[in-house]
Amino acid sequence: MSAWSQLLGCLYKDLLIGWRGRARLIGLGAYALVLLLLFAFAIGADPVALREHAPAYVWLAVLSASTLLLVQSFQQEVEGGALEGLLLLPTDPFALYYGKAIANLLILTLLTLLSFPIAAILYDVSLLGAPLALTGVVVLGCAGLAAPGTLYAALTARTQAQQLLLPVLLFPLVVPPMLAVVRATSLCVAGDPMGQLSSWVGLLGVFDILYWSLGGYLFARLVEE
């Protein structure tokens, strides 16, 4: 089997697992929704502040929900010894990593795209300013989360207290892409009179390229052990 067909096979497997466990994905969406409501409670009835910071709240909710998704994504592989089985087939570690990272990217993108209309209703934000640019920024932002997240989920999969360790390691790492995606999203939502969007998207793109290119190599070394 070529590397491409292995990658597509792994992607199909992970999406199928996601689809069969869709109750968990619905739970993930509910978790993000609860967080969006909690942010509104924490700030209080201040519509201006809520509108201004809506992109940050959405991305914080997605970041928090992503850890649950990422922990799950490797738990199933480790529990049944499926990862060892796949590697013994032998499956290319690159195909395994990129298949899972792309599956996580698709699920996170779906979650984020569903969270934005809810945030628009809750925080009274208009998303109609630049919908295409917003979608592009969402995909890039989720890519900045999915690649290091998948790597760290694999790294912590066999450790004690994975649920604790994953956010401790992942959150500091994704601060630069999160910062860039929150700024870029704000510019898509509130308008970009100074033309700053391209520089934030550029910064986000640099981190995405860095994480996606390093992730496969580091994952391969990790599973060799």
Place this chain on the structure above:
Amino acid sequence: MKWEAIAGGLGFAVVGVAHAFGLFVAPSEAAMGETGRMLYLHVPTAWAGMGSFLVAFVGAIGVLWTGGKRWDALVESAVEVGIVMSVLLTVQGSLWARPTWGTWWTWDPRLTTTAVMVVAFAGVLVLRHLVHRPERRAMASAVATIASFADVPVVYLSVKWWRSLHQPISNAGTVDTLMLVPFLVACFGMLFVCAALIGSRWRLAMSRLEREDRASDLPDRPVPLSLEGRP
């Protein structure tokens, strides 16, 4: 005498002399006045912290390349020294910021990215304590170190990328020689101190890893004594 003791002693002496010059000979900074003298300590500590993380990064590449215990010990020691230096850096920065900016802490890009960097590397140490198999621990902490190192250039360039309260990167040509010389000497001395700390911590890490290797030959649990069948 071990080289760490010589390097450490020499480093402390050089830093001491440089600080004496910085405090009593160099003129006070034009804008900050006497509080500006903190820079003779603050910037060398920053260099030492960043340098330690660079050493940890090199060690992590060594682990990926060879899987050797020596490199793993280097990652452990350099990350630990880097965290100590960066925490000291943050404390010095706060002491300087209070009279200069009027606050102990502000959400400035340089300060925020430094705090994030410290937390990222602290995660590597937490990881090392939670993974027990030596080979897996070495590989996992090498991967986490390489990933965490992505924040180091962000810290360095943060004052260029974002509007920051923090001073931008200085140009040596605009600094008085009487200030520049003790500053550079202090940086040089601090690198010696840092190397000595990493060296002695490396020795400790190596002895622990070797002890762990010897212990791994023993069974997980003591074999119960059985007296059955004996006369």
